[in-house]
Amino acid sequence: MTSDGVFRIAAFSGYAGDRADALKNQAANSGCDVLFGDYLAEMNLATRALEMRKFPDLGYERPFLHHLKLAAPIIAKKRPKIITNAGALNPRGLAEEVFALLDKEGIDDLQVAYVEGDDLMPSLDELSSLGESFPHLEDARPLSSWRLKPASANAYVGARGIVAALKAGADIVISGRCTDASPVIAGAAWFHNWGWDQYDQLAGALLAGHCIECGAYITGGNSSGFRAIKDQYFNFSMGIAEINKDGTFVVTKQPGMNGVVTDVTVRSQILYEIQGNVYLNPDVQALIDDIRVSDLGRDRVRVDGVRGVAPPETTKVGICGVAGYQAECWVAATGLDIQEKFDVLRRQIHENLGDKMKEFDVFDMTQYGVPMENARTEAQGTAMLRVMAQAKDIEAFGPARHLLPLVNPDGLGHFPGFQWQMDSRTCVPVPFMEYWPARVHVKHLPLTVRFVGSIKKIPVPPVSPEETKPVVKQSDYDSPSFNAAKWGPTTRGPLGWVVHARSGDKGGNANVGFFVRHKDEFEWLRTLLSREKMVDLLADEYKGHRIERVEFPGMLAVHFVIHDYLGRGVSSTVRMDSLAKSVAEFLRARHVDVLNKFLVKSKI
Structure with missing residues (x-):
């Protein structure tokens, strides 16, 4: 570990399909002793829940295994610690696969741990009997009012399980649905030996994790300033956070790779997917009203001014239920009278379906794009109509169980120049999930750390009510009058x-x-x-x-x-x-x- 008292952690993934070589590159060249991969988004849980209906042994993010295999020789040599939430709905399953992969690569001396406790499906009834109503985050409706049956339910847990695993000697830690920044909080808390009441420090680590959790976003990906670096807009490096003992931090990147770290890229990422001026996490509430971002040059940006208070008494729960079937297809119109052509198609569809239109929860027809005037190519003179349909029952899609016959009901009686997609796989109705974001009290969320190939089991007590504070209200105010x-x-x-x-x-x-x-x-x-x-x-x-x-x-x-x-x-x-x-x-x-x-x- 570093001798200057600074905790350094490098990101190698921002989502499940991210760069395959990033773990290898960060392990080889970042100079960091801890590496972190974020693989989850809200849609992952829905996708993995559908997957487990057919394949109960899966439910984890398999790309991590490919990334790990590519990096295995470097990991065997440099031995960084690796933390990831790629366990998704089945952290044990992924941990066992990781253990087997390492063994096959001739690496038999790394300890693989996994954290359990975020999966609430087995305990929904018990938690309900304890007074949990899983109220919706927007309007506090209880889960009992939902028209769907939960297929998965995962609490967004914090860093305590990962810290326990690191303290017990884990080299690779697999978690399920911890919050995206929790692995970074855990690494910093373990390295600096912070207490769970050092709120300013924890809040700083939370923001550091937020900065690097999305891979190349911190080095210029998805940046509205992309034109300034368009000549090197490929082969992005990923971010590195250098977290001081007081919780202030610097964001940087590997030298010699593309991308940049500037105040623009850092401010962009801080503003990405936040609720407002209070950033909630199971371990701390970060108050970011006074946050400051300072460009130090040479791909180094300092962030300070973050304050922390005790964590809230509840945390988010992502609950998914099978909502029915959905399909979509695209129809193209070219040249003149685009609006009239799509209006004709809409009328044909409505006339054909008649009362059967009521069998769909959604039958949306939205135009994307406007043709160029006096276009020089067909492509420039073409606009698209996306048709997207959702229904509780697959029978709504007709005897063919396909969207295309509904979208072109009059066959060759279509508008002039009618085109549709040649690949019709998206037109076949498939199950889809609906998402219910809820709350659950953290006092009901004990975690357990286990090690593959060992009977070792570490209970991690939940956050007690005495350690929490009511949620700090998000600020909401208008601007002064504009003159x-x-x-x-x-x-x-x-x-x-x-x-x-x-x-x-x-x-x-x-x-x-x-x-x-x-x-x-x-x-x-x-x-x-x-x-x-x-x-x-x-x-x-x-x-x-x-x-x-x-x-x-x-x-x-x-x-x-x-x-x-x-x-x-x-x-x-x-x-x-x-x-x-x-x-x-x-x-x-x-x-x-x-x-x-x-x-x-x-x-x-």
């Missing part, structure tokens, strides 16, 4: 000429954070971006959504949460942008009056 006259000459154009943004999903909600490059631009941004202006920017996407707003002066940022933007959540949303990643770019492209004095400096 356009005081700012000077403007040019009408995209907000994104001078404003960065990042968006993502939080259950059925979407969050989006806007920020500027220069301090003199922030007062303009915070007064411009009121709730009313946000409604204006959303335009036809606004359907009466509740909108929360908060400011982060230390990041020159304004942040919004758009409630129910994704409907019932990622796994069942009608939107093609199911993870709400495109919301920020849509809003940046909306036109506002941009100050000329900002444009003189340069456009993003």
Whole structure:
């Protein structure tokens, strides 16, 4: 371990399908003794739950095994500790596969541990008898009011189980649905020997974990400033966090690989998928009102100003239920009269289905794209209509059990130039999951650490009520009134000429954070971006959504949460942008009056 008192941890995955060679590269070249891979998102649990209906022995993220095999020779030599939540719904199953893989690679002296306790399916009835109603995060409806039967239920647990495993000598720790940042909190808490009441330090580690949990996002991936590094926009390195004993940290990356770490990439990632100014975690509540981001140059960015208070008495539970069947297909129209062509198709579909349309919970027909005028190629002159259908019963899709006959009911009586997708696999109805984000009291969540090939068993007591604090209320306030006259000459154009943004999903909600490059631009941004202006920017996407707003002066940022933007959540949303990643770019492209004095400096 390092001798300067700084804990260094390198990320090697931001989702299950991330770069296969990242674990190998970080093990070989990062200089970090602890490596961390995040493999889970909300949709993973739904996908793995469907998988386990056919294959009960699976339910974990198999790509990790491939990543580990590639890295095995380096791991055998350098022996870093590895922490991952790739266990998903079956951490024991993955841990046993990891043990077998290492044995096959001739590595027989690494201890593989796994953490159990997040899976609540076996104990739902017992927990209900103890008073748990699993209220929905948005409106507190009890789980008993849900029309579906749970197929999986996983609590978002914290870092304590992983710390126990590390203290017991584990070299590789496999967890299930711990929070994305929990492995980083665990590594820092273990290294610095923090107590669970050192809230400022834990909160700093939470934000450090949030910064590097999404792989290449911290080094320029998904960045609205991508044009500045477009010549090296491939083969990204992943992030490294250097966490000090006081919880402040520096984000950096491997030298010699593509990507950058700047205040723009770090602010983008901090604003990604947050609830507001209070970042909740089972181990601590991080208060980020006063967070500061300082670019130190040379791919090094310092983050401080994070404060912490005791963790909340409840944590999130991701509950999935089989909601029915869904299918989708695409129809293309080219040239003139695009709207009229799609209107004809919509009428044909409605006329054909008649009362059977009521058998669908969703039958959505949304146009994507607008043809270029006087296009020089067919592709440039083409728009797409996405048809997406969901129904409780597969019989709704007709005797063919296929969406295409419903989408083209009149056969050759279609509009001129009709095209559809040649690969029709997505048109075959398949089961889909609906997501119920809920709460459960942490006092009911004991964890257990086990080691593969050993009878060793370490009980990890739950967080006691005495260790918790009521959830700190998220701030929600509007901007001062905007007086356009005081700012000077403007040019009408995209907000994104001078404003960065990042968006993502939080259950059925979407969050989006806007920020500027220069301090003199922030007062303009915070007064411009009121709730009313946000409604204006959303335009036809606004359907009466509740909108929360908060400011982060230390990041020159304004942040919004758009409630129910994704409907019932990622796994069942009608939107093609199911993870709400495109919301920020849509809003940046909306036109506002941009100050000329900002444009003189340069456009993003």
